[in-house]
Amino acid sequence: MTNRAKRHMQRVAELGCVICDKCGLGNSPAEVHHAFDSAARSDFLTIPLCPTHHRGALGFHGLGEREFNRKYHTTEAELLAMTLERLA
Ligand SMILES: [Zn+2]
Ligand SMILES: [Zn+2]
Numbered sequence: 001m002t003n004r005a006k007r008h009m010q011r012v013a014e015l016g017c018v019i020c021d022k023c024g025l026g027n028s029p030a031e032v033h034h035a036f037d038s039a040a041r042s043d044f045l046t047i048p049l050c051p052t053h054h055r056g057a058l059g060f061h062g063l064g065e066r067e068f069n070r071k072y073h074t075t076e077a078e079l080l081a082m083t084l085e086r087l088a
Contacts, residue, residue: 017050
């Protein structure tokens, strides 16, 4: 991984979980989720999610993309746009 990619993902993680933010749960420490992983995996297409909303039973990988999108009324594209807006 390039230093640039590492630096970008560090900045993304430091934003805090976008789902917690969207749900009014405040700023939760986040790890990095790769959006569009099967189609277009890139360290620069990453979204900050807390462990619960990332890998937990109520998270992206726990629910699967379709259920996750339905539950939180969102898409990876929307969450990526929110992430980029916060970084800008
Ligand atoms: Zn969260
Ligand atoms: Zn992930």
